[in-house]
Amino acid sequence: MSSNRRITLAQRPVGFVAPECFATDEVDVRTPGPGEVLIKVEWLSIDPTIRGWMARDTYLPAIAIGAEIRSSGLGTVIESNAEAIAVGSTVFGDVGWQQYAVMAGTDVRVIPDGVGPEAALSVFGITGQTAYFGLLEVGRPAEGETVLVSGAAGSTGSLVGQIAKVKGCRVVGLAGTDEKCQWLLNDLGFDHAINYKTENVRAAIATNCPRGVDVFFDNVGGSILEDAIAHLAMRGRVVLCGAISQYNDETASPGPNNLSKLISRRGRMEGFIVMDYFRRTAEAIAQMSEWINDGRLTYATDVVDGLENAPAAFERLFTGANTGKLLVRL
C-alpha cells in the first residue's frame, strides 16, 4: 500500500488530446496529516472540463505538468485524521487519476449509505447538479415552453431533457446517432430528437420547435449554437453550459453570426459554473431522488474498467462515443 500509481499531465494538449499528453508514474502514498484522509480511489468521473484544466487556467488553475490529472471521483476512506469522517466511509471529491488520494476532510463529501457509486457520480454528482441548477436557475423554463438541448444523450443533456419534461415543457434533443435519438424518444420521454450528423439542424429545429426555442441548453457550442439562436423565441434564454465542439480547437473559433437576434428577440445568453451552487447540493439530490423514485428521471452510465484506460475513456467524450455519464472503475 505504499505505492500509488498515477496518470499525470505530461504536456498540455494542442488540438485533440493526444496520448502523449499523459504519463504514468508510481509515487509513495503520502501519510495523511492532521485533518486529512487517505482514500482508496474506486471510481473516476470523466468530464469534458478536464480538457480545459489540462490546457490552461480556467475557472480553476491549470493542472501542473507532472501532477495527476484533476478529476472528481469517489473511493473508500482507509485512514482518517478528520473527525467527521469514519474509516470505511465512501467519499466524493477531486481525487484525481490515481489509486490513492490524500485530501483534507473538508474537501470531500461522505456519500450516504444506500447511494451507489454510479448514482453518486452521475445524477447526484456534478453532472446531475449541472443539469438541475443550469436548467432551473439559469434557463428558468416555464410550463408549456419549448426546451432544446444539445449533447442530449450525454450525461448532462439526458438529465436536462428529463427535468424539463418534469416541468411540463416540450423537449427537443440533439444527438449524433440514430440510436441515441431513439433512446431519447423511447427511454427518456423527449418529444423530438434531431440527429445533428445526418439532418439539416437549422431546418429540423424550425420544424420541431414551431413556436421557437424558449430555452436552449447548450453543451456543444459552434454551429449548433448559431442554429438555435436563429430560432430563439421572444425572451428566449440560452444556457451556456459547455462547448465541447470547440474544446480541442487550436485557435478560438468565431462565435455565432446572429447575436443581433438577442436584441430583436430580447434574448438572454448566460454562462454558469456548477460549483457556485454546491451549497444547495442537498436540495438538488432530494428533488432528483424523488423524481427517480417516481420513475420520472432515469440516468445512464457508461463504465470503462481500469485506471490505465482513463485516457482512452476521456477521448471517447470528444468522439461522441459515450451515452450517459462516462465513468472509470478502478
Place this chain on the structure above:
Amino acid sequence: MSSNRRITLAQRPVGFVAPECFATDEVDVRTPGPGEVLIKVEWLSIDPTIRGWMARDTYLPAIAIGAEIRSSGLGTVIESNAEAIAVGSTVFGDVGWQQYAVMAGTDVRVIPDGVGPEAALSVFGITGQTAYFGLLEVGRPAEGETVLVSGAAGSTGSLVGQIAKVKGCRVVGLAGTDEKCQWLLNDLGFDHAINYKTENVRAAIATNCPRGVDVFFDNVGGSILEDAIAHLAMRGRVVLCGAISQYNDETASPGPNNLSKLISRRGRMEGFIVMDYFRRTAEAIAQMSEWINDGRLTYATDVVDGLENAPAAFERLFTGANTGKLLVRL
C-alpha cells in the same frame, strides 16, 4: 397645405445606405379620419435602427418600398379628431420623413409644456429611455462597479455613462476621435475614455478596467464586443443595445470568438428593445428631469436643417460624424 413632401424608400440597402435607396415625392395630405390627428412635422429623430427597418423585417415590419421612411419625431397638431389631443399640441410619434403625418391619436404622445423639442427627442425620447432602461434594468450596475460603454459619444452612450456615474460607478467610454474622448472626460464626467481608432482597444480596456468590466453597454458590436468580453468581470453583464458597426454588412459577421468566457465568468449577455418599457416612460422622464435639474445629466444634440438633408444626416450616423443625438429640423 394639400401637398405633402416625403422621403420614401426607393430600394432596400445593400451594404452602406446609398443615396439611391431614397426617393422624394409629393402626395396629397390625407384628411384625418375619426380619432386621427393631422401633424405638421417639425423635427425628426435620426436613429441607426432605421437601417434595419429599411432592409428587412426586424422587431417591426420592414418599411414598404414607396412608403415614407419610418422615423420618430415631433410636430404640432393642426387638425384633431382625437378627443384628448388639442389643436396646437406638440406631439411625439412615428411621424416619418415627411412634412405632414396623419396618425391615430392613440399612437402619439403629447409633449408637456416647457419641454423643448431637442430634450423631447433626446434625453426624454427613445434615446434617453434606451439608456435609462437598458443600463438600469438589463445591466443593473451596482455602486463601485465598472461600466464600459461603446459608442459613448453617441446619443445613447453619452447618457448611459452619465447615468452610471449617478449610480456611483466607474465609467469608461469608447469613442472614435480625441475630441469626443475629451468631451466624455471634461463635460460628461467619464473616468476614462478610449479612442478606439487610435488605441489598442483590448489593451486599453485592460488598463482602464483593472478589476474587469462589470457592465458592458454595447452599441457597436464586432471586435469591440469581443474585446470587452475578454475583460468581463466575474458575473459581468453585456447589454446588447445595438451593433452599428455591422448594420451595413452585406453578409452576417461572425460573433465574438470568446463566448466561453461567459461560462467561466458566469457572464450574462442580454438584448432588449426599448419599446417594451414604454409603459414606464413617465418614471424615466421624472428621474432624468431631476438629474438634469441637479446638473448631473446633460444631453447634446446635433441638428441638421431641412427634410431634404435627412438622408445625408442618416449617413453621418455610420461614419461616426455626430456627437450626441442627431436630429433633423424641418
